Amino acid sequence: MMRNRQIKLPNAPSYRGVTLIVVIFLLIILLLALDRSGMADPVRGQVQSWIAPVLAWMRTGSFSLGQVSSPITDVATLRAEIAALQSENSQLKERLIQFEVTQLENRRLREQVRIEQERPWQLVGTAVSAMTPDSGRQIIMLAVGIEDGIQPGMAVIAQEGGQPPALVGVIESVGPQSAIALLITDFSSSVSAQVYQGEGTIAGLVNGRWQRGSRIWLEEIDREVAFAGGETVVTAGLSARLATDLPRAAIPANVPIGTIESVRIEGRSQIAEIRPYVDPSRVQYAWIIVNAGD
Template sequence: MRTTFDASNQPRSAPLGRRRATSLLLLLFCALALIILDNEGVLDPVKSRAHSVLLPAAARLTQVRLALGETLGMLTGQSATRQELARLQEEVSRLRQRNIELEAQLARLPLLEQELQIRTTYHWQTLAAEVVRGPTDDGRRLIRINKGRLDGVQIGMAVVAKEGGSPAALIGVVEQVFAQAADVLLITDYGSTISARTAGTDTPTVGMIVGQWQLGSRLRLTEVTRDVPLKEGQYVVTAGLSQALESDTPMAQIPPDVPIGTLLSVTQRGNVQTAEVQPFVDPDRVRNVWVIVGQN
């Protein structure tokens, strides 16, 4: 019987291993040779040539790297700058709005001080309002204010104002009321009639204040008997009797002792006296008023 031998059973890794070992020894020998040659200075010309060849390329690569870095920095920096700019703009907008609110509050401060003074001096319950439409030259002296029925304003309520160092003086009476506005009949209107009396005397003189807008926004005190003489310079205030007098002016809720004006001149005819009255406040010039809605 013949025995066969398969060469494929022989290990094939031995030649491959020997080749790898030979290559490694060759590389080590070359490296050792290069080290020896470099120490002897033999490779200096080669190194110099390689350096001169590679230096421009290395410089260009460095410039590209720096340019890329600057570009990326600019992109990221611009994004951060835009975010910071947006934040600052929002902050400026908020500060401007706050400044507007503070200026509005500062503008209201004198009015609030005046209202506090009015309430403290006269013990009135008042409602601040603004004149949104002034009087016209159509024969009637009416103004419109921005407070109405929803704010508690009623027909017949007295409306006062201040001008300079004047006291809080009567300038009109609510004649018509809407939901959020009201029309005020000025005391200078020829149809305005209000019960009044002199103040500052032991015996006040009672009469009627009627409007005389045609005569320079003056008033006239009429229907005064000669029992108590009138004198120039006397103050005139409301008497609080208008409701009982049944006049055409809706004055049912005018309280007494509301300042009106000062006597300028007095005329006597028979048993009756009349006097020209200068109002403390010119109703045509007011822009802020207070409606007397009650008394404390």
């Protein structure tokens, strides 16, 4: 994105002026040499007839010594023009980057407002500052903390494509300006969940299975329950009753998690594999539900 700017190139007349000066200088030297040898008289008239028009042209002001230096001046001007254009280009690129950042922030803010209008939740948005899948645990670091009202046990949601905003993790620990969230795909994650079916609900636990080569399962389901596949799984809001080390009292009910992909019988219960609405490993921006509006 650069404005059109004219760059002056060296003019051909400048070089012609240099040539004329050289020719005149050589003729003067020739005259002096002839004059000393006594041979100037026969050719003086002829030489004067050559020089007279040139001298007249120079006296009229059509020629100036400034034309000799104009090629050098034009080169310096050209370099200055190039430097100015490079500086302008750098400034425009910087402005473009800032514009794109502002657009992204505005888009995320509009999305947050839309979610808060559709749900009773109060959200705090944050970028994912780090992911640590190689540590043996599925956790992410968020760029918000105690100073932003974040507490352990709060639900972390994200959105992907045209999917609804869905649960991706739970705040595990909090610092003044940062927090660590345990993803729902981690083996140690367990969240109470439910599936709406007809006029009732089917309760179960959504457990992470990433370390076992899968994503998330819905477990502890009565084996008599029939699933057609594609049913929506949401949080039940009962995680505070689970006997786990991680407090989950702040996870509200009816936060989307995913859809049932397949079901199998295991002992006296069923296990349903869930396709999450949002892949937690790809989350770059998330919201924390700081107030469920209950």
